[in-house]
Amino acid sequence: MEADADMDEFPLPNVEAGTLSLVVRFMEHHREDPKYKPFSGDEKGNSLKGCCTDPWDPHYFDAVVPDDKLVDLLLASNYMDIGQLLRLCAKTMALKKVAGDGIPQFMKQLIENYQA
Numbered sequence: 001m002e003a004d005a006d007m008d009e010f011p012l013p014n015v016e017a018g019t020l021s022l023v024v025r026f027m028e029h030h031r032e033d034p035k036y037k038p039f040s041g042d043e044k045g046n047s048l049k050g051c052c053t054d055p056w057d058p059h060y061f062d063a064v065v066p067d068d069k070l071v072d073l074l075l076a077s078n079y080m081d082i083g084q085l086l087r088l089c090a091k092t093m094a095l096k097k098v099a100g101d102g103i104p105q106f107m108k109q110l111i112e113n114y115q116a
Contacts, residue, residue, distance in 0.1 A: 014079045019072045022065055026085050029056055038084045039091075048092060061092045070096070071110065 012020060030036045040053050048058035065073060074089035097106045 012080070015076045016072065019069060019076045022069065022073050023076055023080065023082065023085065025064065026060065027082070029060070030054075030084070036084060038088045047095065048088070051091075052088075057088055061088065065092075067096065 015023070037053060038057060039051050048061060049055070052058055061070075070089060070093055074086065074093060077083075077085035077089055097109075101109070
């Protein structure tokens with residue numbers, strides 16, 4: 001804890017607190033494995049369970065990340081340059097949103113939810 005007191009704060013204006021907590025949870029889980037790769041080589045599966053190297057990842061996206069926060073998490077992982085999380089978000093989004101609703105409906109929802 002003493003080291004934390006010496007750290008400088010830095011703003012993350014593009015990441016809301018709730019989304020940041022999801023990012024931190026992901027990072028804390030994977031911090032012990034610096035060579036972590038989210039996929040076993042085949043990202044073309046029809047479920048996260050079939051292509052993830054860590055069984056925790058599908059659970060994280062099914063039980064922890066609310067569907068309405070998935071785009072926020074994808075944007076945060078891109079903004080913070082967390083490639084593994086970004087790839088998992090994109091795969092989850094493709095499976096949940098695009099496959100479920102179809103691309104036109106998904107794009108309509110995306111535009112409605114994230115217009116400036």
